Amino acid sequence: MLLHLPVVTFKETPLHHCGIVGIYSHKKINVPKELFYPLFSLQHRGQESCGIAYHHSRGQLITYKDLGMVGNVLSHYLTETHSSYTGIGHVRYSTRGGNKLENAQPVLAVCNKGQIALAHNGNISNSMFLKNELIREGSILQSTSDTELILHYIAKSKRNDFTESLMETLERVEGAYSFVMIHNDTLIAARDPYGFRPLVIGEKSDMMEFASETCALDILGMNYTREVNPGEIILVNKYGKQSVALHKKDRRCQCIFELIYFARPDSILFGYPVHTIRKKMGGFLAHIDNLPGDIVCAVPDSGNSAALGYSESSGVGLEYGLTRNHYSGRTFIQPAPDMRESGVRMKLHPMKAVINGKRVILIDDSLVRGTTSRIIVKLIKEAGAKEVHLRLCAPEIKYPCFFGIDIPTKEELISNRMSPADIAHYIGADSVRFLPLEYLRQCVSNPEDFCFACFNGNYPFDVKDR
Template structure:
């Protein structure tokens, strides 16, 4: 994923949305509200495509939802009967308008719109195969590879859903898709179920979304999660399910529960808010400490801090005030400005931490620079001790399925022991959640989450490590 947040945290994911309207709703406005709810999953670019009796109108650009869409833009999109929306962090492909989604493909069998959350592990091979067959790519993202694979199959079969089913035989990796043809809305999820995708209803209309919080924002009713490998097809007559690729156990990315998803979402029947509290409770049992107050780093560290406080009996406190008007794509031109940017985003609350032994809860440590700055803020505010607890295991491996866990040489845990990391960050002690416990936080018996970024053991074969920026440079040279 491209782009660096002001806190240099992991970039999230992408968020997808689709609606098939049977009640004369304003589908462009519904998409706008839903994308607002999914904004946490992608803050680089966004887009909406509206289908009005087979005529598709789309708008997308770099920026947050309220920056890209206003009343006039939504009016130009029209009401229509179907719509697809997307918010993006770049898993593959840089942050540019050409890489924004949803993708709009025109071909001899008719137009198609596609929104994708995830990342393919065989995107490079498929792209080269398609290029050798004459395909011309307009972006550097792997979502266009998926769109072309579906289009290629569409020329050989009778329906768009059959094309999706056939294309899925060639796709390896993570993909939650919402696809729109002139007459149908389709949702599809990879056979491992790496990324979430759910289905709901609003009156008589059908909705697909990455997370249930988007349904809540519309007043829609949650129906169920799309099964791993399932294709759901919606048209004027009916809704039907294709389960040719179903049968594999769900390998949901456990980091959805740790950091990515919104706390008010429910994924695979498990509350994200409760999962994070369980993570904090497990941390308290695994890494007990004598302290005066427990605080969390906003936002994903807050629920885990509550869980730690409840389990340990140490009082919970509000340790930071977050400036919510600073976007995660805030640009810092110089190194000095980058290092000071954390002060713009977070300010330690002196009344909570002065003279106190503080337990600081965060969701992860990637390169360690942000953690060190946050610890400095606490000490400057008067904390006498800072004991850091992380609600995930150490990152030791890259993620190939959509989370921006970079190459091993950039990961602090690959270069230092936990004791060295503690000294580097400047904390009195440091403790991570164990791999065993992180797999239990969702409370789903028999679950087999993907924890490859922690262990190096992935649910499917992954390619040899190639830094993302080098792959993008290779693509860019080809396009010149």
């Protein structure tokens, strides 16, 4: 029997929302099995629940989902055969809505427009407004997640053509969304007009795939062709492929945190190889630092690429200072403060032989509340480090995110309460330094196409659900 206990990540980085996959094949394939592998590659984007939707042999859309990870919930599909043409899948980390089975995706609906299954990544930032409107008009909502809203508005639309109903719905929705949907036998992929969340396209012979990251294309041997453009809706069925566009916004707003932390380092996102960008971040940190250290160490895994960049740029050797126990899982670490330290100790182990007597430059991705970094610094000092200097690839996080990333309230963010010197004192480090925003912007060639709102508070539009 599977135990479904609260998921608490040991790291205190901002947490992500979801990963999505959609496949269409012109020849019949074993759809659930084909979905398993890309979902498995996107597990880092959400560990609380997962699910798929595909056509049953009699043409009906069915969904299978549960709380838990892909390997536990969906592995039975590896030995079963369910032949059809299209399917979608989802891994979920809950931000809005909580960790409940009724919020797991894909969401399935049968309405006046036919059968629809939807898997969504992001946050609809006017969802309270839309929910109130629906309730006032008599709708019954079954879940607390945003996804259901899209289905309600599609069903309510007076347009006869499904694509027009969908476009009418999406013109009302504000915020961040990338989604995959099945309507009858058509696979649909869409990205919000600001392009907050990624959505990439892969193709091979008779098959097409949409996914949150290119690592989910690679595992099926797909050739990465391009991203779904911001505001683009792509429909694929037996008649071919059609692309339609929503009203254009005056700018893009791609989430820079995808490159800092969320995405897998082997993915290409927003046109950038993630590992290369993280190395650049580490290189810039070294460039502004000029710190006499003996070794550079990463907080694994999210600090790995940046630590390499720091080491190459500074000439200080990269060492394997912390090992990570990949078997401790993410599902049973309790949120109580006294359990947090044992949770971190179960996950990270300092290499005494490497650290003892050294001035350690420790590279991590970002700092949210500071409580986990405090434990990590303690572990490294206990292992005999002479000094620990924490370096972060992100600027100071000072503002919440309304676009699908679980950043705590302004008051909880340590950088709103303390200076870097005070943070160093609080976490027991000898110094703390953040990558300045102007250097982070230089890591990409088109910074004006990115969102940096959690660092500078410049939201691209007036958010209704603040």
